[in-house]
Amino acid sequence: MSVVTDKSNASVKDTQNSAKEDTKKVVYETKDLNLWYGEGHALKNINLAINENEVTAIIGPSGCGKSTYIKTLNRMVELVPTVKISGEILYRGRNILEKSYQVEDLRTSVGMVFQKPNPFPKSIYDNIAYGPKIHGIRDKKILDEIVEKSLRGAAIWDDVKDRLNQNAYGLSGGQQQRVCIARALAIEPDVILMDEPTSALDPISTLKVEELVQELKKDYSIIIVTHNMQQAARISDKTAFFLNGEVIEFAETDKIFSNPSDKRTEDYITGRFG
Amino acid sequence: MSVVTDKSNASVKDTQNSAKEDTKKVVYETKDLNLWYGEGHALKNINLAINENEVTAIIGPSGCGKSTYIKTLNRMVELVPTVKISGEILYRGRNILEKSYQVEDLRTSVGMVFQKPNPFPKSIYDNIAYGPKIHGIRDKKILDEIVEKSLRGAAIWDDVKDRLNQNAYGLSGGQQQRVCIARALAIEPDVILMDEPTSALDPISTLKVEELVQELKKDYSIIIVTHNMQQAARISDKTAFFLNGEVIEFAETDKIFSNPSDKRTEDYITGRFG
Amino acid sequence: MKGVFFVAKGVVHEHDQNLNVREIIQEKKKTKSFNNYTEKFIPKILFGIAAISVFTTIGIVLTLLTETIAFFKDVPFIDFFTGTKLKPLGENAVFGVLPLLTGTLISTAIAMLVAIPVGLMTAVFLSEYASEKTRRLLKPILEILAGIPTIVYGFFAFTFVTPLLRSFIPGLEPTNILSPGIVMGIMIIPMVASLSEDAMSSVPNSMREGALALGATKLEVTWKVVIPAAISGIIASFVLGISRAIGETMIVTIASGSSKNFTFDVTQSMQTMTAYIVEVTGGEAAAGTTLYYSLYAVAMTLFVFTLIMNMVAQYISRKFREEY
Amino acid sequence: MKYVDSTQVQKKMGSRLMANNLAKTLFFLSTLFGLLVLVVLIYRVLKDGLPWIDIDFLMNRLSTDPERAGIWGAITGTLWLMVVVAPVTMLLGIGTAIYLEEYATKGRISSFIKTNISNLAGVPSVVFGILGLTVFARTLDLGSVVLAGGLTMALLVLPVVVVASQEAIRAVPQFLREASYGMGATKWQTIKNVVLPAALPGILTGVILALSRAIGETAPLVVIGIPALLIPIPDGIFDKFTILPVQIYYWTIDSALVAEYANLAAATIVILLLVLFVMNSIAILIRNKFQKRY
Amino acid sequence: AACGGGDNEGGNGEELEGSVVIDGSGTVYPFMARMAENYMGEQENVSVEVSRSGTSAGFKKFLAEDGTDYNDASRQIKDEEKAKAEELGIEVQEMKVALDGITIVINKDNDWATELTEQEVKDIFLASAGKKKWSDVRADFPNEEIKTYGPNENHGTYEFMFETILEEQDLPEDINLQQDYSTLVDLVSKDKNAIGFFGYGYYESNKDKLSAVKVDFGNGPVEPSLDTIKEDGDYAPFTRPVFTYLNVNNAKEKPQVLDYAIYTMNNAQDVAKETGFAPLSDEDVQASLDTLNGLKK
Ligand SMILES: Nc1ncnc2c1ncn2[C@@H]1O[C@H](COP(=O)(O)OP(=O)(O)OP(=O)(O)O)[C@@H](O)[C@H]1O
């Protein structure tokens, strides 16, 4: 086991070095992150640096810790009471795992989109306005603008503009997911985390969301978990491969899919397990 | 679809003919059996003849109707309120699907062992004595003898003889299953139906139950559903292959596994689907 | 229309440049210290609210206890619990609680004699015999029965059941413990039925199948497999029923009169602990008298009885949940 | 060597099946027994009471003269009682439920509070009456007014609201909470804006059921001391009052004096049952309408 | 509860408001309930509530801080009650409101005990007389157990029976004593061997359910009736005045309380007749009214 860890660490370091050669700024830097659910060691020595205005994909077999990792980035993982964390996660240079870091502030800058579309059982308008409202924006005019802008940003404005006051649960799954993306956009986050955002969607909706992600990367940094390797290959700039709670390999997406340096990455990508 | 049906019927007829050449007596004869759960057509035109003192295995992919068929043989399937049945099932020459046939009589002659061990939450002794008691045997001595004989018959006597008064739930899964078999033996049935009796058991317990089945066939006729093709090959004399509610092929087990006449049987046995 | 739409669009576009939500939020954040206060204080306030239920219990125990202690200064503990005579009013007041205890226990016994068999059989019918459709029809009707106020049952006992019973039990007093006992039982049927049914429905079907496959009839399955497996849930329902019967007030107040007979003859009028409380508070309850304190001593006895019953029921049903 | 003699078994089978059928009939009749009682009870009450119900009966004040007597006082008394019970029990019940489900760590304190609530649910109502009499009517010196009765009743029905609200809050899917936290919302903002609105139907159902329990309770108020004759219509929470069940109580026991009082009691029961029926129907409607929304 | 404003004028015809709280005798209750109802017909804004916990129980509520305004009584106030009033500084005004006869009631089906001598009545209710069976009272009565009924010790009627009629000798052990007169009426009406006692009013309004025993006080059997239960009537030995006691302190503070007293005396005779009491003489009424008017400023 320890051999394996060494290997993966080595490859991670490689990729980090190559990342540093980029001109792009780093938004998230994860250092020696370990996470336990009670006794279960779910993340082991994670080291990753994630760039601004890129799409970073996280792939790996079920249970490898993808969701756990992405939820650690906005400290959502703390909703599980038994969680213990060690290591550092620097977001824009500050360690978010410090007690003094306000999770609410963090989550205001880091939006999240979940696997299953989870709109609030409210009107579409109220779904989008929710974030701005809780952050103190009450002005109806500004809210109107935010709602429109966010829905346009999520490429769903035309679908819903005539029924903003209807319950979001009346929409199709794909539309709901884009409303959830719009909801995340409404508070103009810096980073958007997406945990398998298309796995509950049909192929056409999936395509739309994928296009949207490509679009959004201009303004946002995006970290996306996906089961679907084709998707990762299509939309991401970098890809991290997780296995058993470890990062096996992290590199340019092209490289990962054409010329992985780790045997296990290759096995996974070619469908030999997972 | 209709072509497929024809084919399978043809092959079934073949096997029936060959079965008749046996000197053995037929215990169960199924004629044009159809069964619906509400709208769902679960069994389609089943024709099968099952011999005395043989082990007949039923195999097929999940949802193909194996459990439904075996539960029809003791009319247990009628516990589902939406069930509709047509056709005939002759048990020892009498159509058990006739209204006038008392299910309790039928089930007294036809024992059943279920997938998940389901002992009663009583002592081991009471579990075995339950059947004889409800059938009117009150004499403590006779009951004692029946309990011992049945437990011996199910090859579990030595495991439990010192704790007959303990709750059956204190036993391991494999022991529980053998207690359930003993329970079925206690009323000295004619036929024993087994629905995946080993699927909840560990390999060692499985082996014990398999040996037991081989042993039991001297005195009883056994119909056994199994997911495990090796198991069917190891223990059965005849094998029926079900697919989508139809009998695709029914023949000597040797023949089915070495030289199936239907392409689909072959595909299934070689693991190409299912 | 089109024009308006375009204008609106134009406005949005214009704002797109200067509408910076992120900045607005940062701005608002500075004034958000109020939010921090709410975050801190809300849990404390809610804890305070949750504690009120505890204070209610403490309040009950304290009120009962202080006055009960005062009572036992006037009336010796032993006399109270072994006294067969209760004559709370007048010069030579005597305080023996046994007449009330027997009244309570007898009415409870009668009620359970009705509620247990009928409730259990109803539960068996609903859980084992009835089709899904019948069950869905009958259960709500039973729930209606459970929702009828006890005063209505009291009226029913007094104006209907008592005269009916008197027409074929000649010795029956105009107020008696039998009629309210029976009506109380009827009131408790839905409770026993529904809790027992829950217990029986949670017995896994595989056990029923195991028995049916041996040629057992439904009755045998129910009697020898389902009921034994669900027994703790069923007993818990009985115990809760008993607790309910002990605490029931209006039915006995109306239909059993207020004679403090120490007897076991169910045709007689008897008083229960609850009815005594109503009688004494409805009449004289001037603070400081032994009569006044007796109210609390009786209420305390009642409270302890029902508390024990409820604890027992909780204990049994907790054990039940661990079984499979 | 055969122990089980199949002819013996055959012979026994007949009687076993007969027993089964007999039992089935018996069980069915038992089930019908409850139904029968319900029918008889409602029939009796309607027969005695219906002819007495008219607009005057509803709108008149109480009187010793059965012809003139009406239940307007009891109706307004009931309404005023609800004015106290509803907000108090909602505040306490929902607050407790939120604390238990959202804030309390699963430890000793929360399980103590839970045990306490289920025990409270089993305390006889007459004991609550004594609590109300001692604490609200006497110690706080409120007298037997609406406020004292209402507070007593609110505590009495509190467990119903707590348990229903707890269930409703627990049924709110975790992903809605996550969505809210993901937007940077604080815990209380999440509870207030997402959890409570989603749990509202369940909570409301519980509140309505609790209120209908309160409307039917008699003993605690009799213990607190409602006068036998109180004609004025209460118009505030510091007024003395009477409510429908207490009116039924006095008329029932006084029916020995004036036979018509039994009819008045029956008529009042009809009104009370009607009110309860409407309230329960609303609760069921809410439950059905808002079931399975996600 | 609210209390009257500074206007202390009081008297008939004026608009008053506030509450009047009355408790006490169950015997007087029908009289007082009717009175209160009538009064509220005229003074819409005054709330009069009438309870009936019994004379003695009522006195306990009357003689307390913030006690009731009136206590109805079917016996006169006792010395210890007077002492208690003094101790609390409560000035008490006795108001005789009507006359009542203790009526001995039996079941409608009882055809033997319709006429009894005074002594026989006493013997039936005396523990020391040991009359367990009807045949113990008179040899030709049925050989069945006597079931005695009466109001419990909260009631003035009980005390009148115990103190005045039975001269403080104990009642039978097994006598069935009840808090509510309605229960008593019901019990006696359903028990063939029952004999009970209470105020005439409860008998009069239930004549169809009960019979009254004609009592022979030495001059032949007398049936209780509004004519015979006068102070000098034939039923006089079992006749007693009934009262209501006024808390004068409250009357001075609250005009509606005093007003109600005056109203009561003005209408006592009519309401008495309606509710089964013998009316007071005109002089008695006038005397009370004079006293009450004296309380006005
Ligand atoms: N709440 C929890 N409590 C305990 N263990 C958990 C919890 N959530 C996840 N785990 C465990 O942590 C490990 C990583 O889980 P995680 O959900 O991060 O995997 P994943 O890569 O997202 O898988 P999937 O592709 O199935 O979503 C798994 O072994 C899982 O069982």
Ligand SMILES: Nc1ncnc2c1ncn2[C@@H]1O[C@H](COP(=O)(O)OP(=O)(O)OP(=O)(O)O)[C@@H](O)[C@H]1O
């Ligand atoms: N109670 C039921 N109601 C409706 N449909 C049912 C019911 N039980 C089974 N079915 C359907 O009937 C078909 C056959 O089911 P059955 O359980 O007989 O399959 P099986 O071959 O035993 O599968 P498995 O190997 O998974 O046990 C399936 O399509 C199943 O969905």
Ligand SMILES: [Mg+2]
């Ligand atoms: Mg995941």
Ligand SMILES: [Mg+2]
């Ligand atoms: Mg199966």
Ligand SMILES: O=P([O-])([O-])[O-]
């Ligand atoms: O109620 P009493 O008149 O007998 O006191």
